[in-house]
Amino acid sequence: MKIKIYYHHTDCGGVVYYGKYLEFLEEARTEYFEEKGFSVKELLKEGIIFVVRAQQIEYLKPVLYGDILTIKTRIIEYSSVKLIFDYDIRNQDNEITTRARTVLVCVDRNFKPKEIPQQILRALCSMQLK
Numbered sequence: 185m186k187i188k189i190y191y192h193h194t195d196c197g198g199v200v201y202y203g204k205y206l207e208f209l210e211e212a213r214t215e216y217f218e219e220k221g222f223s224v225k226e227l228l229k230e231g232i233i234f235v236v237r238a239q240q241i242e243y244l245k246p247v248l249y250g251d252i253l254t255i256k257t258r259i260i261e262y263s264s265v266k267l268i269f270d271y272d273i274r275n276q277d278n279e280i281t282t283r284a285r286t287v288l289v290c291v292d293r294n295f296k297p298k299e300i301p302q303q304i305l306r307a308l309c310s311m312q313l314k
Contacts, residue, residue, distance in 0.1 A: 200247040212255040238287040245281040
């Protein structure tokens with residue numbers, strides 16, 4: 185996924201505000217789901233809800249107004265109720281600016297853990313199911 189950095193993404197120092205990365209990662213995950221054939225909105229209607237359990241971000245290099253970022257998103261680990269996403273964010277010079285990891289947990293409408301349907305796991309995860 186590509187993102188162009190606009191002025192509203194930056195802080196008073198002209199660098200992308202650290203909190204904006206959470207939005208970028210959310211958008212990258214949504215795109216990942218859609219590329220695999222799933223609409224997050226439709227999954228919500230079916231009672232399949234993914235919530236963030238943990239988030240880790242490592243800022244390696246500042247990103248500035250006008251930069252073009254590419255976010256590589258992949259699932260590196262999963263279980264029957266959990267997906268772990270890993271991200272590399274690169275600038276237009278192909279330098280890694282940011283690394284991140286998100287732990288998502290599948291829950292029902294009462295926010296109780298719910299097994300991820302097997303067809304969704306198969307589509308989302310390129311690795312062999314356990």
